[in-house]
Amino acid sequence: MSYDNILYDTDGRVATVTLNRPEKLNALSNELRGEMFHALKAAEADAGIAVVIIKGAGRAFSAGYDLQPSPDPNHPHTNDWTGLPDTGTTHPQHYDWSRHAVMGNFIIWELAKPVIGQIHGYCLAGATELASACDLRIIADDCQVGYPPVRAMGTMDAMWAPWHLPQAKAREFAYLGDPHSGADMYRWGWANYALPADDLDEFTMEFAQRMGHIDNHLLMYSKRSVNRAYEIQGYKTAMISG
Template identity: 55%
Template sequence: MLYDIEDKVATITLNRPEKVNALSWALRQELYDALKTAERDQGVGCIIIKGAGRAFSAGYDLTPADPSPNRPVEGYVSPDLDKLTGQYACDLVKGWWVIWELNKPVIAQVHGWCLAGASELASMCDILFVADDAMLGYPPVRALSTPDTMYFPW
């Protein structure tokens, strides 16, 4: 993750170009922390999120070696909730709400691939600037389900 402030604009760069900026648990936590830092900084007027290298992001990092935090789901938990899948989806949604709750405008600067989880990230931003070469999509919908974010139905 790269973090820079210039002319009252905080720029947060997803910096895993070798993994096409795949959103690992660690990278997402760094992103949330950087967003909160920018929100608290009185010298920042808006926030830009972009990707290093050839793409904004290929989506969630599904590498088996990516250690997921073993956090309990907060609030009411249905006894029918699958403990693995349900926890994963709840954690994703809770994380994206960090963006929603910021007072400062958040801009997604999208180029190259913006897929699956990356499209969820971009959709939670207030404004998207999309390059002509960008390819946005949600491939999991073909075989699984709708996106994890509750924001999409709106």
């Protein structure tokens, strides 16, 4: 299937979803998010795919949520709630806005296959939530990661910082949202690897290809086991309490 806001490619057992609105620094519109989730579900259903990479075209991973109104409410992937987990609290169509954002990212959490976030340039606001939802993060050491909206608009939609950062830094993110380098985010444990931006594509693909040698079912069981361990500690409840 063709998409308007993302690119979907496969290389062996690795699928790559590229956020493709470079003129908007890959701002996360409803259309883009819908297409991204559709592509992730397609990769999940493809027995030939073992792992998925999410990355951004152009100068940034993503500058965060697109705050402009959806230009086309009839777009085939706008407000497509297929695959959202049942929280038992409300009908999926009522998740807008922050619940829509958070519950959408749970699709990545629940996906049967590992997802790697390949992060460069800028990863701001809602993009930090998307990246944090990925199983693994590989980041350019000069990337800027921050959440500026907490200074004027509201709290994080998904409260990821306390789960991924030391407490003092989690509080700094929640209170100020100042951007920090990819090297710092690696040092604080948010990213698995930090390296020069020019090496990011090759390193991430080689890393994903290594995972691709593992049986799909074994990867699925490993991911599910790790997920459940965090869920017992209240991970999902924390994410929707922003």
